[in-house]
Amino acid sequence: GQNIDQPTEMTATEGAIVQINCTYQTSGFNGLFWYQQHAGEAPTFLSYNVLDGLEEKGRFSSFLSRSKGYSYLLLKELQMKDSASYLCAVRDDKIIFGKGTRLHILP
Amino acid sequence: EPEVTQTPSHQVTQMGQEVILRCVPISNHLYFYWYRQILGQKVEFLVSFYNNEISEKSEIFDDQFSVERPDGSNFTLKIRSTKLEDSAMYFCASSEARGHQPQHFGDGTRLSIL
Numbered sequence: 001g002q003n004i005d006q007p008t009e010m011t012a013t014e015g016a017i018v019q020i021n022c023t024y025q026t027s028g029f030n031g032l033f034w035y036q037q038h039a040g041e042a043p044t045f046l047s048y049n050v051l052d053g054l055e056e057k058g059r060f061s062s063f064l065s066r067s068k069g070y071s072y073l074l075l076k077e078l079q080m081k082d083s084a085s086y087l088c089a090v091r092d093d094k095i096i097f098g099k100g101t102r103l104h105i106l107p
Numbered sequence: 108e109p110e111v112t113q114t115p116s117h118q119v120t121q122m123g124q125e126v127i128l129r130c131v132p133i134s135n136h137l138y139f140y141w142y143r144q145i146l147g148q149k150v151e152f153l154v155s156f157y158n159n160e161i162s163e164k165s166e167i168f169d170d171q172f173s174v175e176r177p178d179g180s181n182f183t184l185k186i187r188s189t190k191l192e193d194s195a196m197y198f199c200a201s202s203e204a205r206g207h208q209p210q211h212f213g214d215g216t217r218l219s220i221l
Contacts, residue, residue, distance in 0.1 A: 041214070042213060042214050042215050043150060044212070087150065094163045097149050099148070100149060100150075
């Protein structure tokens with residue numbers, strides 16, 4: 001079956017670094033996306049990985065290992081505005097979203 | 108920056124009625140999508156649309172649902188004979204291409220079925 005797992009909630013401190021993990025089991029794989037979703041708002045695109053390795057974009061980086069069915073999103077220099085849900089999504093023949101990780105940032 | 112726009116922002120409908128949710132994708136985008144998110148749950152794919160036809164759909168997208176691109180700018184989702192469990196946030200998204208291009212989401216329509 002299709003399954004995407006990520007932690008339900010995480011807490012981190014302003015200025016720190018946090019890593020949000022995602023594991024997936026899908027029948028096919030055509031790329032993995034990370035989205036940010038603030039409460040009551042639409043998801044916004046953060047990153048895309050289709051090849052193994054690290055993609056860096058400012059304070060955010062995303063890593064993929066296709067052989068392990070594993071990705072992580074790394075957030076550096078955390079700011080209060082980073083408090084949101086982070087959604088891992090895999091493109092099979094369609095896009096399947098995980099349930100999201102709710103990240104709480106403490107001052 | 109161009110954005111996907113959705114109307115209305117909130118729709119309240121009696122159970123059994125038909126509802127049409129409207130979206131204007133970004134103008135140079137070719138792929139269009141509908142998702143739904145039941146309160147507190149994950150985003151669920153409904154359907155993708157390209158070249159005036161459905162390219163993929165999920166098990167959720169049954170005969171109750173239909174999509175249409177009635178003109179060069181609008182992309183609509185019609186839900187016939189709505190049920191209580193159709194209450195959710197419905198997001199429209201669009202992308203330039205299918206692969207690595209990100210999908211840009213609209214702000215959503217909150218559908219409440221009474």
